[in-house]
Amino acid sequence: AVVSCIIGCMCDDDALGMIPLDLPNLKSKYGILSCWMAQGLRPLPEIVAAADGGKGGSYGDVFQGALSVTIVAVLETLISAQIAKQRSKMPYDEVRELQGLALSHAACGICGLMPPTGVFVRTSVNLTTGATHKTSQFIQGLCVLLFASVAMPVLSYIPQGGIAAILVMSCFRMVPWGYVQKLWEEQKWH
Numbered sequence: 001a002v003v004s005c006i007i008g009c010m011c012d013d014d015a016l017g018m019i020p021l022d023l024p025n026l027k028s029k030y031g032i033l034s035c036w037m038a039q040g041l042r043p044l045p046e047i048v049a050a051a052d053g054g055k056g057g058s059y060g061d062v063f064q065g066a067l068s069v070t071i072v073a074v075l076e077t078l079i080s081a082q083i084a085k086q087r088s089k090m091p092y093d094e095v096r097e098l099q100g101l102a103l104s105h106a107a108c109g110i111c112g113l114m115p116p117t118g119v120f121v122r123t124s125v126n127l128t129t130g131a132t133h134k135t136s137q138f139i140q141g142l143c144v145l146l147f148a149s150v151a152m153p154v155l156s157y158i159p160q161g162g163i164a165a166i167l168v169m170s171c172f173r174m175v176p177w178g179y180v181q182k183l184w185e186e187q188k189w190h
Contacts, residue, residue, distance in 0.1 A: 004162030005154060012157050026163070027156035035149045042112070069115050070105075077101050080123045083174060088132045124170040 009015040011023040026033060044062070051057030077097055085092035104116045122140075126132060131140065 001158065001162065001166060004165070005158045008157035008159045008162070009154075011159075015157055024160045025157050026160065029160065030156070033152040033156045035152045073101060073105065073115060074098065084123050084127060084132070087127050087176075090132050124174045128173060 007019075008023060008025045010018045011021045012025060012027065014027070044059070048059055048062055049056050051061060078094065081092050081094075081097050084090060108115050126136070126140075131137075
C-alpha cells in the first residue's frame, strides 16, 4: 500500500507529478479523502426524496437496500468468523458475533456513517499477523481511527489497481490450500 501510494503521488500532477502517466487513483474517482467522524442524521422522508440522484425514491427502496446490506453483512461476518475459527482455533460464538455486528451497524447509523463491512480482508491480515485476541481488535480500531485522521488525504493518491491488488491478495491468502489440494486429489473426473 505504501509503495502504490508513492507511485500514485509521483503520477498525479497535484502531488509530486514526476511521472507523466495518467494513473487512475482514489482522488480521480472520489476527490481528496478526508476524515470525518460523523454527520447529522437526516429525516427518512428527506433521504427518500434525495434518492436516485434527486429524482426521489420510495420507502420500499430504502428498506430493500437496508435488507440487502443486512444479508451481506450477516453472511460476510459469519463466514469470516468461521474461517478465523478454523484457521486459528479461537473460540467463536455466533450470537455474540451477530450482536457485535448489530451494535456496530446501529452506531454507524446513529452517526450517519456507512455500515461496517469488509471483514474478509481484515480477518486475513489478523490471522497472518497473529492478531487473534479481542484486545488486538480494540487496538486495531484505535489504530484505524488514528491512521484515518492523519493519513486520509495521502491515501487519496493510491492507484485503484493497487487497492484491487491488496484485496485480491488478501482473499488469496485466505484460501485453505491444503483443503484445495485434497479436493484436487480426490476429484472424480481424472
